[in-house]
Amino acid sequence: MNFHIDNLNSFHLDVLKEIANIGAGNAATALSIMVNRPIGMNVPKLKIIYFNEVEDILGGADIPVTGIYLEFNGDIKGTIMFVLDEHSTLNFLTLIFGREDLEINKDLDDMEISALKEVGNILTGSFLTSLSQMTGLTINYSIPAIAMDMAGAILSVPLIEFGQQGDRALFIETNFLGDEKQVRGHLFLIPSIESYTTILQALGVA
Amino acid sequence: MNKTIKVGMADLNIAKSPGVLVTLGLGSCVGIALYDTETQIAGLAHIMLPSNKLIDNNQNPAKFADTATELLINLMIEKGAIRKNLVAKIAGGAQMFSFKNHNNSLLNIGERNVLATKEVLKELNIPLLAEDTGGNFGRTIEVYPRTGMLIVKTINHGIKEI
Numbered sequence: 001m002n003f004h005i006d007n008l009n010s011f012h013l014d015v016l017k018e019i020a021n022i023g024a025g026n027a028a029t030a031l032s033i034m035v036n037r038p039i040g041m042n043v044p045k046l047k048i049i050y051f052n053e054v055e056d057i058l059g060g061a062d063i064p065v066t067g068i069y070l071e072f073n074g075d076i077k078g079t080i081m082f083v084l085d086e087h088s089t090l091n092f093l094t095l096i097f098g099r100e101d102l103e104i105n106k107d108l109d110d111m112e113i114s115a116l117k118e119v120g121n122i123l124t125g126s127f128l129t130s131l132s133q134m135t136g137l138t139i140n141y142s143i144p145a146i147a148m149d150m151a152g153a154i155l156s157v158p159l160i161e162f163g164q165q166g167d168r169a170l171f172i173e174t175n176f177l178g179d180e181k182q183v184r185g186h187l188f189l190i191p192s193i194e195s196y197t198t199i200l201q202a203l204g205v206a
Numbered sequence: 207m208n209k210t211i212k213v214g215m216a217d218l219n220i221a222k223s224p225g226v227l228v229t230l231g232l233g234s235c236v237g238i239a240l241y242d243t244e245t246q247i248a249g250l251a252h253i254m255l256p257s258n259k260l261i262d263n264n265q266n267p268a269k270f271a272d273t274a275t276e277l278l279i280n281l282m283i284e285k286g287a288i289r290k291n292l293v294a295k296i297a298g299g300a301q302m303f304s305f306k307n308h309n310n311s312l313l314n315i316g317e318r319n320v321l322a323t324k325e326v327l328k329e330l331n332i333p334l335l336a337e338d339t340g341g342n343f344g345r346t347i348e349v350y351p352r353t354g355m356l357i358v359k360t361i362n363h364g365i366k367e368i
Contacts, residue, residue: 051214053214061214061231067303146303149233150231150233150361152215153232153300153344154302155233156233157233157302160235163216167269
């Protein structure tokens with residue numbers, strides 16, 4: 001099968017949603033161990049959007065967000081990015097450090113940036129591990145890179161990869177909750193075109 | 207009151223003064239602004255990739271430096287702009303993430319977008335008057351058709367006019 005976002009059927013979408021669900025569940029568990037308190041999650045949503053609708057995702061193409069980005073390879077290749085809005089970034093840090101005094105406009109120090117990277121690493125790693133377990137495919141991944149900047153600029157990185165295949169992007173929206181501090185994250189899983197086919201074949205649904 | 211016309215990602219549009227063209231959050235993408243101050247008509251494209259020649263699925267001309275520039279010129283001329291007056295300013299083409307050792311050519315896509323844009327402008331004989339490109343930060347830009355003024359706004363790197 002020649003994979004393309006435009007010809008995914010509802011069955012494929014259900015399979016991808018199930019991967020997202022299990023991946024997010026494992027991610028929430030891993031996160032909960034890291035911060036030593038319960039972390040809940042909502043059922044992840046699978047979304048397909050046109051590039052010019054990007055600003056609707058995070059509330060504006062020029063609002064500040066945090067992006068944690070890494071590459072994976074092995075039986076499948078691609079990139080994965082976890083994006084948090086500014087509010088969720090601070091909520092996340094509060095959950096990790098148990099502090100309430102973090103300010104929106106304060107530049108983050110090395111410790112905080114490294115904590116965010118670690119969170120991104122755990123979340124994306126849990127997703128990739130779930131994907132690997134479900135498909136039996138080998139997946140290795142890189143050390144994460146982090147950037148805090150305008151939503152459009154951060155999202156352009158995964159979107160450009162989709163741009164080579166069409167005009168729409170496929171991504172997963174997840175919500176994590178801990179101690180009433182809500183953290184809304186968006187996970188962009190971007191396998192290469194050939195890798196999508198490999199994943200669907202490994203799951204027996206190609 | 208200036209009328210603001212928004213240009214999304216992989217999108218383009220034109221405006222006549224007092225309209226103002228705006229595109230938000232350019233990262234590795236490049237904003238290509240063309241204008242003719244005599245007729246006070248400007249065009250802005252927010253491109254994502256260098257060329258449509260290597261891509262199978264290329265229905266959207268606004269996504270590529272080459273096809274977007276050509277389409278922009280045609281739309282501007284239709285609106286009354288004079289071809290020989292056209293000049294350009296560009297912004298964007300940043301590298302948002304850096305890895306120590308990577309082999310993913312997409313990470314330097316910003317740089318490749320800028321090079322491709324300059325190439326296209328040269329081929330089409332459109333002088334590039336100013337640019338604000340590269341770096342590792344996002345940019346929001348505004349284009350004023352009356353003067354060709356281009357304002358670049360960033361989160362941590364201030365505001366400038368080119």
